[in-house]
Amino acid sequence: MTEKNPDPTHIRLAKRVAEQLNCSRSTAEQFVEGGFVSVDGQVVEAPGARVRPDQTVTVAQDASLLELTPVTLLLHKPAGFEAGLGQPAPGGSAPHRSQASRSQGATPATSLLEIASHLAEDASGIRVLQRHFKQLECFTPLPTEASGLVVYTQDKRIARKLAEDIESLEQECIVEVQGDIAPNGLQRLCHGLSFNGRALPPIKVSWQSETKLRFALKGIRPGQIPAMCDAVGLTVVALKRIRIGRVPLSKVPEGQWRYLQPWEKF
Structure with missing residues (x-):
């Protein structure tokens, strides 16, 4: 037309x-x-x-x-997609890379935000509109090699909340590792390690399986989780963020997204 x-x-x-x-x-x-x-x-x-x-x-x-209210989208980002370039993220590498190096070989995660990848079982009841994919901001970046929950929002209140409080919001990650953990390694992960010359505060770390650790921590820094694991003899194979504050990834399949429901608060 x-x-x-x-x-x-x-x-x-x-x-x-x-x-x-x-x-x-x-x-x-x-x-x-x-x-x-x-x-x-x-x-x-x-x-x-x-x-x-x-x-x-x-x-x-x-x-x-x-009904034309701003929306917030919760994406299950697969590994290999970029989200929140140049911003701190769980397990990420140096956040201040050049634009050329950041864009090389990786597809923006926003390319997954489309009607076709909307979670069919989304319980929000919101009608999907093309306007919902415009003017989105991301304050919850993840490194390209990681997967999991990434938040994109049009809502200025939520954007301000995430921008101001991301340091105090607990983030939960499932980390697949390989190697033999050092004696008392789990206790050291919980408390006793340092990163970038600073002692880390107490962190919740537990085994989910023989090869997967659960981390729940605040004020996370780029590269922190891989460095922590390396300090106790483990190598990170994969990292997946499953919760930010009180909002979980839930059962959203990789590469799909759902709407933040009105009652959900970070």
Whole structure:
């Protein structure tokens, strides 16, 4: 419906809606982006789409600007995808790499945020709209080699909460390791190690299986978990973040995402 050299008889969908509803152009654009407008029976979410005079434009009877609230998406990032470039993250490498080295060979995790990868069992009841994938911010980065929970939000309140409180929010990670742990290694992981010349505070560390450790800690620094494991004779094979604050990854499969529900708080 969009053209570089549009037919003068074709007009922008938002303009058509504004004329039909006798409302402002901005209000019409919000109705379109809210998924309330159909052209010949098909929902169109692009205000700039052009329509012909003979096409039927319908605005849903339940159209409301009250539903156009910002959303927060919880993604299960697979290893090999970049999320939150240049920001501190659990188990990450140096956060201040050049843009060229950061982008080489890795796909942005935002490429996974699309309708097709939405969790089918999402209990939020929110209708998926194209506008939900715009103006997203990430304050919960993960290194490319790690997997797990990454948060993308349009909500300024949540963005501010994560930006200001990420140091005090407990993060839970499952870390697959190999090697033989040193004597009293688990106790040392919990308390007694240092990182970058500073003694680490007490940390919750426990075995989940013969090869997997569970870490629950605050104020995590890039590279901290691999360095801790190395100090007790273990090598990190894989790292997966499963919780940030009180919000869990839950049963979201790798590469899929769900909406943060209204009652969930970090």
